[in-house]
Amino acid sequence: MPILRVLSVVFTLLAASASGAGAIGESRLKIMASNYPLAYFAERLAGPWATVTLPVPVDVDPAYWQPDVKAVGTMQKADLILLNGADYEKWLVHVALPRLKRVDTSAGFRDRLIRIENAVVHSHGPAGQHSHEGIAFTTWLDFDQAAQQADAVAKALIARRPELKTAVLEALKALQAGLADLDGELKRITSARPGLPLLASHPVYQYLARRYGLNLKTVHWEPGEMPPATEWTGLDKTLAQHPAKTMLWEAQPSPAVSDKLSTKGVTSVVFDPCANRPASGDFLAIMKQNIENLKTPFQR
Amino acid sequence: MRHDFYLAWRHLRHHRIRTLILVLCLSLIGALPLGLHRMLEAGEYWMTRRAEATPLLVGARGSSVDLTLGALYFSEAGVPTIRMQEADRVTATGWADGLPLYARHRVQGQPLVGVTLDYFDFRGLAPAQGELPAILGDCVLGAEAAEHLGLGPGDTLASSSENAFDLAGTYPLKLHVTGVLAKAHSPDDNAVFVDLHTAWVIEGLGHGHVDPQAAPTLTESPFGPVAARGADMGLLTYTEITPENLASFHFHGDPATYPISAVIALPHDTRAATLLRGRYLDEKSETEIVRPLDVTRSLLQNVFRVGALFDGILLLVGAIALFLVALVFSLSLRLRQREIETIYLLGCARLTVARLLFAEILLIGLFAAAVCAAVLAAAAPYASDLARHFILS
Numbered sequence: 001m002p003i004l005r006v007l008s009v010v011f012t013l014l015a016a017s018a019s020g021a022g023a024i025g026e027s028r029l030k031i032m033a034s035n036y037p038l039a040y041f042a043e044r045l046a047g048p049w050a051t052v053t054l055p056v057p058v059d060v061d062p063a064y065w066q067p068d069v070k071a072v073g074t075m076q077k078a079d080l081i082l083l084n085g086a087d088y089e090k091w092l093v094h095v096a097l098p099r100l101k102r103v104d105t106s107a108g109f110r111d112r113l114i115r116i117e118n119a120v121v122h123s124h125g126p127a128g129q130h131s132h133e134g135i136a137f138t139t140w141l142d143f144d145q146a147a148q149q150a151d152a153v154a155k156a157l158i159a160r161r162p163e164l165k166t167a168v169l170e171a172l173k174a175l176q177a178g179l180a181d182l183d184g185e186l187k188r189i190t191s192a193r194p195g196l197p198l199l200a201s202h203p204v205y206q207y208l209a210r211r212y213g214l215n216l217k218t219v220h221w222e223p224g225e226m227p228p229a230t231e232w233t234g235l236d237k238t239l240a241q242h243p244a245k246t247m248l249w250e251a252q253p254s255p256a257v258s259d260k261l262s263t264k265g266v267t268s269v270v271f272d273p274c275a276n277r278p279a280s281g282d283f284l285a286i287m288k289q290n291i292e293n294l295k296t297p298f299q300r
Numbered sequence: 301m302r303h304d305f306y307l308a309w310r311h312l313r314h315h316r317i318r319t320l321i322l323v324l325c326l327s328l329i330g331a332l333p334l335g336l337h338r339m340l341e342a343g344e345y346w347m348t349r350r351a352e353a354t355p356l357l358v359g360a361r362g363s364s365v366d367l368t369l370g371a372l373y374f375s376e377a378g379v380p381t382i383r384m385q386e387a388d389r390v391t392a393t394g395w396a397d398g399l400p401l402y403a404r405h406r407v408q409g410q411p412l413v414g415v416t417l418d419y420f421d422f423r424g425l426a427p428a429q430g431e432l433p434a435i436l437g438d439c440v441l442g443a444e445a446a447e448h449l450g451l452g453p454g455d456t457l458a459s460s461s462e463n464a465f466d467l468a469g470t471y472p473l474k475l476h477v478t479g480v481l482a483k484a485h486s487p488d489d490n491a492v493f494v495d496l497h498t499a500w501v502i503e504g505l506g507h508g509h510v511d512p513q514a515a516p517t518l519t520e521s522p523f524g525p526v527a528a529r530g531a532d533m534g535l536l537t538y539t540e541i542t543p544e545n546l547a548s549f550h551f552h553g554d555p556a557t558y559p560i561s562a563v564i565a566l567p568h569d570t571r572a573a574t575l576l577r578g579r580y581l582d583e584k585s586e587t588e589i590v591r592p593l594d595v596t597r598s599l600l601q602n603v604f605r606v607g608a609l610f611d612g613i614l615l616l617v618g619a620i621a622l623f624l625v626a627l628v629f630s631l632s633l634r635l636r637q638r639e640i641e642t643i644y645l646l647g648c649a650r651l652t653v654a655r656l657l658f659a660e661i662l663l664i665g666l667f668a669a670a671v672c673a674a675v676l677a678a679a680a681p682y683a684s685d686l687a688r689h690f691i692l693s
Contacts, residue, residue, distance in 0.1 A: 069435060093549070093551055093555075094546050095435055095495075096417055096438065096495035097416075097417060098421065099400075099416040101418075
């Protein structure tokens with residue numbers, strides 16, 4: 001008799017778990033993210049209860065991606081559209097998306113966003129001259145801000161699925177702990193040599209520089225392209241004022257560029273913003289590698 | 301009794317014109333008040349249903365009736381605009397979701413309504429053909445608008461130019477029809493829906509740029525040669541948004557300040573609705589919050605007052621008409637004096653004459669009732685349209 005009871009309990013539990021799994025499968029949240037960091041946060045927080053899609057092709061920088069009609073149609077059908085904000089999704093004004101499904105993950109620190117100086121000035125007929133103001137958008141390179149963005153993702157998930165609150169909050173705690181570790185580690189490294197002159201190949205490190213006190217000057221170079229002579233001349237002038245020994249790159253620069261920089265005493269270091277899904281590893285792994293790469297110049 | 305009706309029928313057939321006039325008079329006397337009531341009932345049902353489905357409306361302080369009619373029925377009564385930030389303000393409270401709506405323009409007589417895609421979910425609108433708008437310049441048509449305009453997915457539609465005499469104004473925008481909505485039996489059927497950003501492009505708040513080499517050559521004006529700065533040469537307000545020029549479109553200024561006509565507020569519960577309404581109690585505020593159901597009911601009360609007045613007038617007219625019918629019958633009895641005497645000479649009782657007259661009146665009444673029912677049945681499908689026309693226009 002007790003055996004029968006035990007068996008009935010086991011069967012009941014098996015049936016319940018099977019139906020539960022079915023329910024999860026049927027009601028999985030469809031989440032769209034505009035860049036990889038947000039997709040990673042959503043995957044970490046929602047776990048098996050969501051299908052997270054990053055609609056941007058792997059070889060395209062999400063910041064300069066323009067969705068086609070098909071991509072917009074897919075986004076319209078999503079339950080949640082995670083946006084970076086900070087002027088990252090310039091395509092947003094060109095498409096029709098449900099407003100109530102959109103989540104601006106950087107809205108919580110909107111007042112602390114960095115405005116890009118020297119914006120292009122032009123005029124429109126009788127309206128006179130004005131500028132298109134730009135905002136630095138790689139917000140997640142400040143790991144404290146990244147944690148706030150993860151928090152915004154968690155809140156949106158809980159609002160959609162209150163029953164997942166406990167699981168999401170637990171996952172958020174773990175994710176924010178990971179981000180806090182990165183934040184602490186980077187702060188510890190950069191505090192060793194405050195004010196160390198550094199160069200950046202592209203203006204994408206504004207929040208990284210602000211959070212971790214980097215003394216950074218930026219050029220406009222692409223990793224795969226040899227800069228023209230005028231750029232090298234400009235670099236020489238910059239180095240005279242700002243004797244940097246390290247240049248941060250979004251990706252490994254071509255050997256020709258790297259070698260030419262070496263002749264000027266500048267070492268190339270990769271600090272990948274990881275805006276799109278990496279070929280291997282995940283967001284935290286890439287950021288750990290970035291921090292590892294940054295250790296060398298600060299330990300010299 | 302069967303013979304009475306036979307004789308009455310033969311008599312009515314013999315005097316066709318007189319019978320026809322009597323039947324028409326009596327049927328109209330019946331049809332007018334009944335039709336009016338049916339129209340008012342249809343209007344009440346139609347308006348109340350729409351208002352009940354819209355919990356709260358935020359708009360410019362002033363006429364709550366104009367605000368409600370504009371946001372719910374897309375009436376042509378111009379309401380002052382409010383800023384887009386009002387929608388954010390509603391959502392930011394955490395008590396309600398704000399759905400912005402911009403229903404100021406018209407396109408070929410149909411209301412052009414700027415919304416976000418949430419509006420379609422909220423109203424339960426889905427495309428019967430094609431898709432919802434996806435990119436700037438797309439539009440989706442209500443079922444009746446599509447029928448009226450004779451358009452479907454893949455067609456184009458030019459927005460009306462609002463500023464014919466404004467030299468710096470915008471050109472009409474060529475809209476791409478992406479779909480036709482399933483019939484909803486609501487004002488949405490008559491609308492042409494665009495995304496809010498498209499509505500703002502039509503408004504002139506957004507524009508695109510072209511390569512200066514592709515800019516049109518300036519002709520000489522009657523006042524002398526036209527001088528243009530290089531920057532202006534490269535500026536063109538597009539009449540059509542295509543995949544090629546889509547990326548060049550942009551907006552200036554803070555989108556929070558862009559115009560909308562109303563915000564449909566969807567409170568999460570009754571408490572949230574009360575708290576939200578409390579936020580708009582300040583008389584000095586530029587915006588107000590209204591319950592469309594309250595506004596609609598007060599509007600309908602006025603309509604019903606007018607209806608009651610009509611009832612009184614129709615009752616009076618009906619009584620006069622009935623007196624006239626009675627007069628016609630009494631006069632016809634005098635004219636039929638010889639006929640009645642013949643009936644007596646044939647041996648019929650006085651009651652027979654009364655029965656014959658009763659049969660005639662009954663037959664006329666039945667014919668009038670049939671005509672009345674036919675008129676009401678024919679007018680029934682148009683009751684809502686008539687109500688819309690007379691109550692909302």
